[in-house]
Amino acid sequence: MNTRKRIAILYTGGTIGMMQTEHGLAPCADLGSRAQTWLGGQMDTDWHLAAPLIDSSALTLADWQRWLAWLHQHLDNYDGVLILHGTDTLAYSANLLALALPALTKPVVLTGAQWPLGAPGSDAPLNLQTALAAFDLPDLKHVAIAFNGALYRAVGSSKVSTEHAAGFATPHFAPLGQWQPESGWQQLRLHELPPPLGHAAQATAFNPAVNIVCHTLTPGANSAMIAHSLQHFTADGVVLASYGHGNAPADADLLAAIAAVCAQGVPVLNISQVAQGCAAAVYAQGSALRAAGVINGGKCNRETAVALLTLAAANGWTQPQIEQMLRHWQLWV
Known part of the structure; x- marks a missing residue:
């Protein structure tokens, strides 16, 4: 019964x-x-x-x-x-x-x-x-x-x-x-579906005051705007929607701004702006961006990236813990 x-x-x-x-x-x-x-x-x-x-x-x-x-x-x-x-x-x-x-x-x-x-x-x-x-x-x-x-x-x-x-x-x-x-x-x-996650990166805290910002690369002056924003707006996490496999223009100011944010311990999650895109180490064009300290987001989309960094900022997750979450949810390659 x-x-x-x-x-x-x-x-x-x-x-x-x-x-x-x-x-x-x-x-x-x-x-x-x-x-x-x-x-x-x-x-x-x-x-x-x-x-x-x-x-x-x-x-x-x-x-x-x-x-x-x-x-x-x-x-x-x-x-x-x-x-x-x-x-x-x-x-x-x-x-x-x-x-x-x-x-x-x-x-x-x-x-x-x-x-x-x-x-x-x-x-x-x-x-x-x-x-x-x-x-x-x-x-x-x-x-x-x-x-x-x-x-x-x-x-x-x-x-x-x-x-x-x-x-x-x-x-x-x-x-x-x-x-x-x-x-x-x-x-x-x-x-x-993945099995239940262990305790290594589970969220135990939530902070509604965290600032997660999203930037989408487009051809033109967009790189200068993103660099300016990163330099003047305090963020707890940054989502960068780049091209294709995670590529970006070799813009010195943009790369310097990203490197400065990463050096402060703020995670910058690099995702593809393509619906079925995958940010990974494929093209040389993306190597400078990776060298600046971004985290490759793999198959992570914008909605997942925002949610992940919101929890990462509240719980103090490190880059390995963020990558663990991406792997667990079958997003990281």
Whole structure:
């Protein structure tokens, strides 16, 4: 006899629960009653509302701090947690939670919607059903994203569309599974998820005051702007989205600014700005950047990089510990 699972639903805001106001769509607190039809009766669900409910484009590090504290307080009381989140920054939050909670024994699933629940043709019902179906997977003990009938690993995830229901992807990794109401789960790949992480680089602290900055290289004066910013803005971590395999122009001022930041012990994580890019020691053009002290981010994307450096700054992780995390999540080569 199967015991009914008890799932906590943390509703943080986002399009899925929005209603029209005189200023446009805004989060509405009554999503629980409107969503009940699609949640079914196979599980017991307890609703919890984040305070405040937000449009996810207004996400701050203080929100992450509150949600992590909520998870630490409530996770033991449930068989899993469903987080309803706006799509704009959902991948950032999914990456952060996965990296901060690398030794889960139960699933934490995030979903949202491109169109509000109740809107004509909304994707919200399928996303809710996919997310709930994920809690029936006995081997899912990770943070994951359920969206458009697919399940994705959190680390390495990105929002890839604002126009279509297929709003998320993991460019370097196949989906963990596909789900439809008629056929259930197909093409499961949960065995490809990494095992729980040991204690060497686990996050024990979170600091909402850390400053992680992101710079994207483009041809032209962009290098001078980045160099100036690095020299005059105090950062606790820097994400540099460079070209191709992690290459950059041989700009003396830019390289000197990066070297000075690295010499101060501030991690500079060099990632590719290509969706399926890999920052690695391949081309001679990138050697000066590597010599300046950057950490090669491998297959790390922007969302993962921001989350990783946010936790690294709060926990004082060294370059080897950052590289350990990249290896663990199958991103570093």
